[in-house]
Amino acid sequence: MLLRYWPEDTKLNFMGLRLGGAILSVLLITASIFLLSTRGLNLGVDFAGGTVMELQQTETLSVESIRAAMPFPAEVNSAVGTDARSIVVVKFGAADPSLLGEEFATLAPELQAERAQQLTNEIVASTLKEKLGLADEDFLRDDSVGPKVSGELFRSGIMALVSALVLMLAYIWLRFEWQFSVGAVAALAHDVIITLGVFSLLQLEFNLTTIAALLTIIGYSMNDTVVVFDRVREERRKYKKMADRQVINQSLNLTLSRTLLTSGTTLLALFAIFFLGGPVLRGMSFALIWGIGIGTYSSIFIASSIVLSLGMDLNKKPAEDVTGFQGVR
Amino acid sequence: MLQFPVWKVSLIVGILLWGVMMALPNVVNMSGAPAGVPKQGVNLGLDLQGGVYLMMEINPDEVVANRLEVFAIDIRNALGNRDGQPLIGHLSEVDGRVLNVSLTRPGADGSFPVDEALTRIRKLNGSVEGAIGGAKTYEIEAAGPALITVTVPGSSEETLMKDALAKTMTIVRRRVDPEGVSEISITPQGNSRIILEAPGEPDATRLKSLLSRDGKMTFNLVESSPSAIAAAEKGVVKPGYRLLSGPETGPLLVRNIPEVTGADIATASQGYDDGNRPQINFRLNGNGAAKFFQTTRNNSGKLFAIVLDDTIMSAPRINEPIPGGSVRITGDFSIEEAQDLAAIIEAGEMPAKVQFLDQRTVSATLGQDSIRAGVRASLIGLALVAAFMILAYGLMGFFAVGSLAANIILIVGALSGLGATLTLPGIAGIILTIGMAVDANVLVFERIREEQRAGRSPLTAVQAGYERALSTILDANITTFIAAAILYLLGSGPVKGFAVTLAIGIITSVFTAFVLTRWFTVSWLKGFKPKKFVL
Numbered sequence: 001m002l003l004r005y006w007p008e009d010t011k012l013n014f015m016g017l018r019l020g021g022a023i024l025s026v027l028l029i030t031a032s033i034f035l036l037s038t039r040g041l042n043l044g045v046d047f048a049g050g051t052v053m054e055l056q057q058t059e060t061l062s063v064e065s066i067r068a069a070m071p072f073p074a075e076v077n078s079a080v081g082t083d084a085r086s087i088v089v090v091k092f093g094a095a096d097p098s099l100l101g102e103e104f105a106t107l108a109p110e111l112q113a114e115r116a117q118q119l120t121n122e123i124v125a126s127t128l129k130e131k132l133g134l135a136d137e138d139f140l141r142d143d144s145v146g147p148k149v150s151g152e153l154f155r156s157g158i159m160a161l162v163s164a165l166v167l168m169l170a171y172i173w174l175r176f177e178w179q180f181s182v183g184a185v186a187a188l189a190h191d192v193i194i195t196l197g198v199f200s201l202l203q204l205e206f207n208l209t210t211i212a213a214l215l216t217i218i219g220y221s222m223n224d225t226v227v228v229f230d231r232v233r234e235e236r237r238k239y240k241k242m243a244d245r246q247v248i249n250q251s252l253n254l255t256l257s258r259t260l261l262t263s264g265t266t267l268l269a270l271f272a273i274f275f276l277g278g279p280v281l282r283g284m285s286f287a288l289i290w291g292i293g294i295g296t297y298s299s300i301f302i303a304s305s306i307v308l309s310l311g312m313d314l315n316k317k318p319a320e321d322v323t324g325f326q327g328v329r
Numbered sequence: 330m331l332q333f334p335v336w337k338v339s340l341i342v343g344i345l346l347w348g349v350m351m352a353l354p355n356v357v358n359m360s361g362a363p364a365g366v367p368k369q370g371v372n373l374g375l376d377l378q379g380g381v382y383l384m385m386e387i388n389p390d391e392v393v394a395n396r397l398e399v400f401a402i403d404i405r406n407a408l409g410n411r412d413g414q415p416l417i418g419h420l421s422e423v424d425g426r427v428l429n430v431s432l433t434r435p436g437a438d439g440s441f442p443v444d445e446a447l448t449r450i451r452k453l454n455g456s457v458e459g460a461i462g463g464a465k466t467y468e469i470e471a472a473g474p475a476l477i478t479v480t481v482p483g484s485s486e487e488t489l490m491k492d493a494l495a496k497t498m499t500i501v502r503r504r505v506d507p508e509g510v511s512e513i514s515i516t517p518q519g520n521s522r523i524i525l526e527a528p529g530e531p532d533a534t535r536l537k538s539l540l541s542r543d544g545k546m547t548f549n550l551v552e553s554s555p556s557a558i559a560a561a562e563k564g565v566v567k568p569g570y571r572l573l574s575g576p577e578t579g580p581l582l583v584r585n586i587p588e589v590t591g592a593d594i595a596t597a598s599q600g601y602d603d604g605n606r607p608q609i610n611f612r613l614n615g616n617g618a619a620k621f622f623q624t625t626r627n628n629s630g631k632l633f634a635i636v637l638d639d640t641i642m643s644a645p646r647i648n649e650p651i652p653g654g655s656v657r658i659t660g661d662f663s664i665e666e667a668q669d670l671a672a673i674i675e676a677g678e679m680p681a682k683v684q685f686l687d688q689r690t691v692s693a694t695l696g697q698d699s700i701r702a703g704v705r706a707s708l709i710g711l712a713l714v715a716a717f718m719i720l721a722y723g724l725m726g727f728f729a730v731g732s733l734a735a736n737i738i739l740i741v742g743a744l745s746g747l748g749a750t751l752t753l754p755g756i757a758g759i760i761l762t763i764g765m766a767v768d769a770n771v772l773v774f775e776r777i778r779e780e781q782r783a784g785r786s787p788l789t790a791v792q793a794g795y796e797r798a799l800s801t802i803l804d805a806n807i808t809t810f811i812a813a814a815i816l817y818l819l820g821s822g823p824v825k826g827f828a829v830t831l832a833i834g835i836i837t838s839v840f841t842a843f844v845l846t847r848w849f850t851v852s853w854l855k856g857f858k859p860k861k862f863v864l
Contacts (some may be wrong), residue, residue: 054695083698111388111684118685122534136532142690149384149687153821160819167811175804209754212816212824216761216831219812223765223805227772230801258775261721262768265714269764273708273757278702280376281757288761 007255014252014300015308021301025190032197038201045143045234049150049155050093051121054141057086061132066090069131071099071123082144082278084087087140095120114146146158157211161192164218172222176229183306184225187298191221195291209284218290220266224259225299232304244312247303263296331792331851341848343734344840365838373528373746374752376823377700379693380528381536386521387499390426391681392493393481397428400453400467400479404430405448408643423833427473428479441475450477465737475708490520493680498523501683503676504539504749523683533690539669541685543638545678546591550624550803551632551644552582574632575641577660583634583641588624592618595654599676602659607667609658611674626650702712703756710760711737718767722774728772728849732841736766741828749833751825762834768841773798788854795847804841810835 045052055061055079066088067076074092081087094116097104100123121214128134145153151260164186170179192214199206231251239247267289274285351628353359355370362368375382401421410416418434430450432441449467454465470477481489498515501523506513528535552558552570561572561582574580597611600738613621625633625647635658642656662670715733718726740759744751776854777794785793813835816828 040406051744056694064815068678071412072531081698082695082702087488114686115682118537118688121688122457122537123368125534137530137692137694140692140695142533142688144688146686147387156819156821160679160815164812164815165821167815168808171808171811208821209827212754212827214819215812219809220765220809222842223768226804226808227801234797255775258768258771261771262765265717265767268713268717269760272706272713273760276702276706276709277757277760278753280699280700280753281703281706284754284757286499294738321489 010253011249013249014257015249015305018301018305018308021297022305025194025298025302027168028194029190032151032193032200035197035200039203041196042203043154043204044209045091045145045150046206046275047154049117049145049147050091051117051124051144052141053090053124053143055088055090055128055138055140056083056136056140057088059304061134061138063088065132068082069128069129071230072096073128074124078277081140082280083111085140090124092120092124095123097122108230114148118145143163149213153208157282159209161210161214162217164215165189165192165299168218168222172226172229176233176311179307179310179312180229180233180303182310183279183303184222184229186306187225187303190298190302191291191294193215194294195287198290199287202284204286208281209281213284213287213291216288217295220288220292221295221298223261224295225303226303227258228252229307232307243262243329244308248308252300253303259296259299263292266292331403331788333848334496335850336385340847341844344739345845347746348735348742349740349807352738353746355741359707364798367745369745370515371741372748372750373696373700374750374755374826375526375528375689375696376691376753376824377696377703378528379530379691379696380526381523381531381533382687382689383527383533383536383540384518384688385523385525385540385683386686387487387490387497387523387679387681387683389490389521390668392489393426393486394423395681396481396489397423397426397479401428401430403453403609404428404450404479406804407453408446414449417442417845419446427581430477430479432475433474443471443477447471450479461618487520494523496680497683500676500679501525504544504672505536506600507672508617511844522686530693531686535665535669539673540683542673543679544591544673544676545592545638546674547587547625547636548589548621548624549583549585549634549636550628551634552584558582570762573636573639573641575644578634578644580639581632581641581644587636588633589613589620590619591678593620594674594677597671598744599664599671600657602657607662607676608660608661608662609662609667609671610659611656611671613654613656620853621654621656622650622652637670642670652792657696671683682857693747699753703753707756707760707763714767718770723851725774725850728846728853729767729842731772731849732770732845733763733766735845736834736837736841737763740833741840743833743837744830747833749829750826751830752823754823755826755830758830758834760828762831762838762857766834766838767841769798769802769825770846772802772805773842773846787859791847791850791854793845799843804838806839 004170011034012308032216055066063076070076070090072092072095075088079087079089097112097116100116102118104115104119110320121142125139125142165191168188169185172184193213195217198204228251231254232248235242235247235251243252245289270289270292272286273281274289290294351367354368359368359688379571401423404419404421408417408419417432420433422429422431430446432446433441435441450469451576454467454469466481468482470478492588494517498517500830502513502515504509505525505527506693511527513525516524518524525536552567557567557570558580561567561570562580566572567582569585570582571585572580575585593616595612595614595615595617600610601606602608629647629649631647632644633641633647635642635656643660658670711733715730718729718733719725722729737759742747742761773794777790780790780793781787810832813828817825817832820828
């Protein structure tokens, strides 16, 4: 229908813009690395340890009343919760040992670190219940992560990202030529670093769901890159005499309407999560929306440019004959 | 590509029907359905139904130390003057992971009988259960002229930890769910951790206080001579005794070696006393009842302390010998406290104290909110994508939307059928799949458009379009699948839920886009035979 009005063959000179793209990307990556090393990430309790409590806001239960009732100073903020509920978010780490009672002092030092967070949580919960007359139901959420688990979660998150990159590299190497695999993985690393940079810039909470979002971005960006590469390989074989630059440009133009359509539908779905899915999913959907944009950009300006710079090796036997995907027909 | 023989069509329809059948209980109450029809919808994660998640750990150092404490009692027996053997004077002390046995009485020649002691202790040393080559439970060595050290080697520590973890899990289960009726799930993780997931609206503080106690229960005789108590309060405790206290009794001088222990308790429950106040009733097993009877017969007039985790619960005076082994603890308990204490006493002593590493509580209210928000976001996302596809591709877009609907039914059906758990990020995974699922359709449609531009007839264009797009679709989806698989392997909790829906979504979307849409398209082309194919 409407797509009939899309120009049948666009002839955009993407590779002509690649120097500009490269400069932009280098600037963004430098800025991201700078931000990450100076400002750092706003780690959530998953990775930093600590406690987060969410309480239903009422006439008597407000940021001020909770702040006044807390046994020690903590971060207390009001927020809009899931389903437009007004909530108060209380965030704190382990309290000073002097507040934790006699039993705590007798514990072995290696046990204290873990116990401190749990005890602090119990003390805060009971103080709030007592001073403000709260019941269990008033606590919408109460998460307490000790230092051991938060450290492990952080390490396994980084492990997940690195192993995803390595496996992608291996898969593309198997299916294409090494130049493609270098281009694809450079694009992925580019996406991940710049997304982390945005998280640092906006100080968005970085937690387990953000890692999930980053892995999905890797998957999506890869998906995009593979579609372009598949086309490049096909056109390369079809037009043996054509210059690499022209082959890549032609492939990018041929896949352009698909790229835009798929990004479009995915973004529509993601905007629905962002606006309607509640605060738990907001960080994740933000990362994905950003990632889809950057992933589309990187498959054109990073992945394809790198393949162009490295050159394509036509003498190599096409890998698909080996894997037999063509035989499925 | 264009042939759909009967077997293929029946396979497609069969898969769709399976999906509908599996997905149905999520929408309709199926409790009245005949046997064989699935009645259970998808499992909801704790973040959607509310509940408590607790990760706890038992400390290997403590498990080893506790085991060595027990071995020290065996050593005391082995080195005592039993069965005609002479007594070997010694002092046992557990220091971290080492049990030091220092000999205290030199023989006539001034040297210590280390060799004799070693022989006797080594006789106690059994093989590690299931070990190859008869590996021993303990490593027992002479470490000096008067010192023997006992340690636990790595291989037997592994067995110890396994036992301790299994035992702890049983005790955790018995404490939090004494009736065995709740939906609390208790699973091991690695060799030292236990994860407890309690759905609904349970009280995390109560759960933690139930689990954080050792549950070491003993019945000890009390020394009541005023001079001994006075001395103890000045810091001179009579040897073999220690000073303990309790809310009901105040400080008492209690004998170290118990008369009856928690191991002799058969059952414990909450009941009421004559004044209708909550109390704890328990019954000793045969062995315990016999020991109890003997102690009460021989110690008339003395106080008998019931001690739980070094706190005196109660210390009644023995008036007459008590046969039958029925005991009760009265005190100032609430019903809930009495129930919890009964559960702790009946479950027995933990092999080591559990430590809480990670606790997450979501109220049922928040869970409900999340479900509502998730469902709303999915429906609106679906509507937007459907409108977009139909606007972009017309009739073919309509086919793609039909496939998309089937795709969602299949995802929900597969999640229900596999018993996977749906979490909030899992719902996000479904919405993301809605957006990405049309990708395969778009890839094919764009190819068909190109082929038509090259002058092919509708049918051959469709054929070529599907053929050319296949390897791209597979490549693109395999890479995303790799990402989902890594997420599943390394993620935890809600993130795992996201990985599962993403992975299932990839498989179902390839099926629906590549097979279902093609079937729709080909059937339409063959039925209506349009001259020009409008895309």
